[in-house]
Structures are given as C-alpha cells and as structure tokens.
Amino acid sequence: MNHDDLRHWSKRAADWTHEYHTSLRDRPVRAQTRPGDIAAHLPEAAPEQPEPMATIFEDFARIVPDGMTHWQHPRFFAYFPGNAAPASMLAEQLANSMAAQAMLWQTSPAATEMETVMIGWLRDALGLAPHFTGTIHDTATIATLSAVLTMRERALSWTGNTQGLTDQPRLRVYASTQVHSSIDKAIRIAGIGQDNLVRIPTDEHHAMDTAALDAAIRADLAAGYRPAGVILCVGGTGIGACDRLQDAIPVARSHGLTTHVDAAWAGSAMICPEFRGLWAGIDGADSIVFNPHKWLGIQMDCSIQLLADPVPQVRTLGLRPDYLETLGQSEITNYNEWTVPLGRRFRALKIWFTLRAYGLEGLRRRIRNHVAWSQELAAAMAALPGVEIITPPNLSLFSFALKAGDVATEVLLTRINDDGRVYLTQTRHQDRFVIRVQVGQFDCTREDVMTVHQVTRELLSG
Template sequence: MAIVCQSIRPNLLLVNELLLTDEERDRAGARLVALLDSYERGLPEAEILPAPDRDALSSLLATPMPEHGVGVDGLFDAWESTILPNSTTVAHPRFLAYVLGPPNGIAPYAEAMAAAMNQNCNFWQLSPAASVVERSVLEWLASVVGFPSGARGILTGGGSLATLQALATALHDRVPDFHATGLQRDAAPLVVYTSVEAHRSVDKAAAVLGIGLDNVRHIATDPLHRMDVHALRAAVEEDRAAGLRPWYVVGTCGTVSTGSVDPLDEIADLCAAEDLWLHVDGAYGALFLLSEEMRGLMGGCARADSITLDPHKLLHAPLEAGCLLVRDGAKLRDAFAFDSSYLTVAEDPLMTDYMDYGLQLSRNFKAFKVWSALQAFGVSAFRDANARTLALARRLGDGIEATPGLTLLAPVTLTAVCFAVDGASDDEHRALLERLIAENVALLGPVVVAGRRGIRACVTNHRTSEADIGLVLHRLRQAVSRRPRRAAVAGEGPGGGTAATPEHNPV
C-alpha cells in the first residue's frame, strides 16, 4: 500500500525539524513497546516465510520519498502494514534452514541505545566507553577460544569480512614489504589450502586480495566430511616441489553443510612443521566451545594463528556482529595501522584505536549488543542455550535414523542435520520442502552431501523446543509413509536414489 504523504509537524521547523516533540517521543515509545510485545507474542503462530505481497512492495518502490514526512504514527503504520508482513520470520522456532538464530531478548533495546549514542568506534577519543566495551568482549572471546593474553581482535560485519582481514593479516606477516609492493613482485605464487567443504568466503577473500583462485587448493575430505590431513600434506609437498609457496591453511570448525569439524590438532601439527599460517573458520561452530562437552572436538582452535567467530550466530546478537581474533595481536595491528595526522590522539593503555585493527574507519558500536546480552543474561544462559540446540539436533538426527524411508547423509556433529527421503528425486525433495513451508511446519533447506541431494535442518534457534522437533519429525514420517512401497533395485546402496518404477511418487 502507498504511504500517504502529509505534513503534521510544521511547528517543528522553528525548533529542529529532525527531532521529535515530547508528545511524539511518548507516542513513538508507546508504539515501539507495543509492537515489540505483539511481535514476540505472535511468533509461534506467525508465518515463517510469508508470500511477498508484490503489489504492496511494488507500491513501496514506486512511491517517491515524501517531501513532508508522515510522522510517527504514519511511519509505524507503514512498518506494521508493509514491512513486517513481508519479512521472513527468522525468530520463529521452526526457522531451521540456515545457521542464523533469532536475536536475544535484550537486543532491540541495546540496538536502540547504541543508535542513540551513535559512537564512532575508530579512535578512542570519539568512543571511550565503546573502546573498553569492545576490548572486554574481545578478551572474553579470546579466553573462550583459549588464546593467550597477547591476542587481539576486532568485531566485524560478519565472517566473510573477518576472513578477508585474516588473510590480509597473514599476507602482511609472511610477505616482505607487503604494504609497499603488495603481490607485484617476482616471487613464487602463494598457495592457500582449505577443504572442499569450506565456506565460499575463503575463495572470495583470495580472489579480492589478488591471491587468485588458481592458487587455492580445495582438499578432499574423509568419510566424516573433514579435511583429509594426508591429502593436505601431499598437496603441500607437491606444490613445494613445483616451485610454489605454500603459506596459508584454513581449517573449519563447523562446515556450513554438515557441521563437520576438521581435525584441527592434526592440521596444526602439519602447519607447525611446514611453517604455514593456520586460520580457523569458526563462524558457525567455534562458540560451541562454551559447552565443555565440545572442547575435546574443538580444542585445536586454541592453536590457530587466527580465528573467525560470529556472535550474531551462537551469541544471538542481531546482525551484524562477526569477529576476528589473531593470536599475536601485534601482527593484526601491523597489518592495518596507518599514520594520519588528523586522527592522532594520545595513546592510553586502557583504550584501543580500532581503526588500527581493521579495514574500517567509521564503525558502529557492534560490541554494545554483545556486551549487553552477556551482562543481562550471563554466560551460563548462552552455554545452556547452545547445549539445548545440540541436544535438539541429536534428537532430530536420532528420529530420522529411526524412521524407515529416511536416511541421514552425515553424522550430526553440531546442529546441522542432513537427510534424504529414500529413493526420492530432486523434484520430490523440493516438493517436500515447499509443502513444509506451505503448511507452516518448518523452513528447511536443500543440501548436497558427497554428491547426494537431500534436505538440511540447522538447529541454531534458541526458541526451538522439543515440541517443535517432534512436529517436524511427525510431518516427515507422514510424508514418507504416504509414498508407495518400492521394490529393491539391484545395486542400490542404503537409502537408495534410483526409482524402482517409472511412475512419479510425490512425497
């Protein structure tokens, strides 16, 4: 629907046209509290993936920006009539398609306060409290990983930017005079190693920084979908023999597809022996280190030269809040610090100038929402929430294994549960996903595991309950029970993939 443009505040032009009156502040506060409350209460019955109202969105696009504003009530009306109904309900307890959890309960209030303060977190004079808050958050995150006291880091817009900055830090550390000459030199090409299951941000960072995709090796994985260390060692030896320069390895602590965790200790041993920089992509999984039961699996994170984390995943901060930590903090600063007379302030041992630790100069106060949630709820609340999602994912995996007609495609290592309907075609899997969302049962996603297509649920939602998982399992069992019985096909492996009859068997 089009937004009606009318002026309701001409008297403010004599005061300040960009401020609210006392009455308008009261009205905005009341409507915001009511809207947040109704949104929260309505989540269980909300549509997970509402069909976009294309007429309303087209009207929004076609309506010019108003010369005179619609005022507080007009704006809130537009939010409620057009924006919210056409937004994916990420906070719904059965939003299970991606590694994306809903914000924690204090987040909207912390975000509002951060917007009011509008701190520019570049050098400490512009944001003294913010500088200390970010340092506090980063030091805590480093302690969770197991990094030494000399580690330093920075909060970023997400894992992709953190990966880019990690690669840039390693380039500066390992390539002489990198700031001056970059890669424009007569030298052996640098080679990056990661697994075939790695996040695409590794390739993107290598391409953007001039490493080149031809110099990125995607190492095969073992039967558990983890990087094969023997294959990694062979690739490094082969490249050295060819006159290339191996220098950077990316291990993954929680692959996006299956949640597998690379054998990080073995990879760290190899990197130490071969003098390779070890980066760990822990955007999905590393913060499961809060759970004591995961430390045996993930302890190798502490041996990395750098690691990426995503507080907007397992700490349930609202987007965006990624993080890069570097074991030797001096290397991070050396990579990004540049002198500018107009930005010089006196050094203070309590403060940090984050413009010297990353790409951005203008930076918002990302640390505030992370710090505020940790203060409000305590670390144990996040530990418990993460443990609950791990348990729910195992329950879903166990239920799928116990259901004739469904096959797990990978072990449930973290919270990703990958499975297939036995004998179902790609179209049938797609139809099942569409039916689940059409019935508002759950939003799941497609996946390909070892060449086989199937379905993936990822339980990273702190609102998800036993009842939600039970409903998903019940609906999946209904779907497979309605499929015609299929005769065994000679040579078909467990779980199958070849139809016994030519007829179409909808799920």
C-alpha cells in the same frame, strides 16, 4: 520528527515488538511473497514534503512484516540462526540512541575499552589460552578477509600493500572442500585469485586429509609457488564438518604457514567444555573467527576474531593519517586498525548486556538443549518410511534425504517450506541433494524442534 516524537514512537515500537514476538508462532516462518510484491507497495519516488509518522508506522505494519522471513521465529531451522535475545535488542537500542562512530579510542572511549574487556570475557568463556586477544567485526566474511590479507602480506614480506601484486610470486592458500564460500570471496578480494585456493581432500569423517595437505604444500614449493596460509573449519556450513586442528596446524607450522580457523557457527558451543574436543589443538591457531550472533543471542552483526598475535594484522590493515592521531597518546588501541572498515559501531555493548542478562550457564543450557533436541529429532526422522539420515548430528546440525532420490527430496523441501510451519534449507553432499536441519533459535522449545518431524510425516503420508 523531533526527540519528543521519538519518545512517543519508541514506546509504540516497543509495544509492536512485543506483539510481533508473541505472535511469531502463528506466522509462517518464510515470507509467503513473490518477487516484486513488496516493491509494488512502495512509491517510485521519495516524497517532497514530510509525512505524518502515524502514516509511516501504519505502512510499516501493513507492508513489511508479512514480507519478511522471520529469523527470530522459534521454528527457523534454516542456514544458521541469526539470534537476537531481548537483552541484546535493548543494548542495540541504546547503542543506536548514542549513534557513536567508534573508529578511535578518542571518538568512543567506552566502546573501545569495553570491546577489549568483552574479547577477554569471550576468550575465557571458550576455554582459550590467555595469549589470545582480538576484535569485533561485522561478519565472519570480514574477519576471514582480514586474516587472508594478513597471510598475503606475511608471505610477501610486507610488500603487497606497497608494491601491489604484479610480478610477485604466485601465492597459495589451502582449505578443505567443507569451508564456507566466504573463504573463496576473501581469496578473490585479496587478489590471490580463485585458482590459488587449493582444495585439500577430506577423509571418511569429512576432515581435511593432513597428509594430502603436506603433499600439496610440498608440490607447490617444488613448482615455485609461495604457500601463504591454511584455512581450517570447525562446524562447516554444509554438514558441520570439523578439521582435526591438532593434526593440521602442526603441518602448517612445519612449513612456516599461518592458520585461520573458521568456527563461525560452532565456536559459540565451546562455552560448553564437553564440546571442546571438536577443536582440540585450537590454541595453536593464529586466527579464529566465531559469530556470537549465530548461537549466543547477541544479535547481528557481531563477529569475533581472536588473534594469537595482533601485530601482523595491524601491520597489514593499520593506517593512521594525521587526522586520526590521538594527540598525546601513542599506545592507544584503535580497533579500526585491526579490520578493513574505518567506521565502527558500538558492538561491545550488546555482548556486555547479553552475557550479564543470561549468564554463561544460561547460554550453555540453551546450547545443550539444542544439541540434545537435534539428536532426538534425527532419530525420529530416521524412523520415517523412505527417509534416510545422510549426515548424523554434529552439535545441532544434521541432514537427511528421501531414498527415492534428489528430485523427490527437492520436492519435499519445497512442500515443507511452503507449508510454513518450519523453515529448512538444502545443500549438496557427495553429489546428493540433502535437506539441512540446524537447531539453534534462541527461544525454540523441544516441541518446536519436533514440529519438523510432524510436518515431514504429514506431507509424506498425505
């Protein structure tokens, strides 16, 4: 295949993409396959000789789409969305065409400088203080790992990277029970150890108990441990819980601890000023992560980490051997020094395209609709016989269960997803099995959202 062939097949792929998206409502949201079904269609070994692209494309259309759970389906209400607006798709095609490795300014000047400007656009759109700067990661997992590694090094007076963790003080990091499992993963990978992630209890609003946080830090200091940092959440994955940042951050600061705020999902909603009360006090944070690929239509992968001061993180993660120097330039920003991977994709381009193509007001309108439709749906679900709203909508996320108990609720969820018209997922809340509903797919309509009620009503009465 050469570039002349690419031109032809790119047009064919564009036509297929249009057909795929216009037919999504006719497809079941979740893949209706069993483990091994797709692998059974694939040869066990790679071909020795080239195959015609027509054959390859035909096999793709025959095998792959029906084996996918359709994240762009307008009735995808599971997990959090992984949105891909058309403008973002177009930008990603162009970035893929250039296939740049944006690890350094000199390897991709436009990618580096556009990243800096896009961070500024997003910071201002979220209403954050102008002292924040930041970088684009692939996912919130890497953003959080970067923050935790920085916490570790600051707590160890910058000796962890050079001396290792042997014979170092026992570090402690604090978070509530509502934070995402990526925090656990970061603690493990950073060498701090799972047992040193201290779970702080929550109050009746599912926010971190800040008095308990203060007591836990004091107890660890008395025991000879070394507190390293506090991780807070705004829009937790399970039920959308939000810590009271205006109370928790001052506690952390009083002990000299840095704070990282996981707002991976809910952060995007802060482009709407009326929702910013959910993260009141955010300007006091040291690090914030939010994922435009969840709710702004900027496709996977695109995770933003905003930093009050990038110097500690660059000191932790930066490594510049001679072959990565930009000759004649000493103050160039090289974003690979702000994160874990050396290799970097041109992610800023899809932010630039998307923000311009829809405008902040267009994106706000979508988010406001999602929140309103979620509230309407929750009210309708509460009116169904035997259904109980467990946690009311926080932004566009709520949970429900059957009064008959966990087994009945789990059976209902299986039936809903096997039906195929909508896709929901579960969590456990206060020892109950509950069904999560999260509205946020880029192209969903009110009718799509209310389909959850229709399907549930039919299955309960059938």
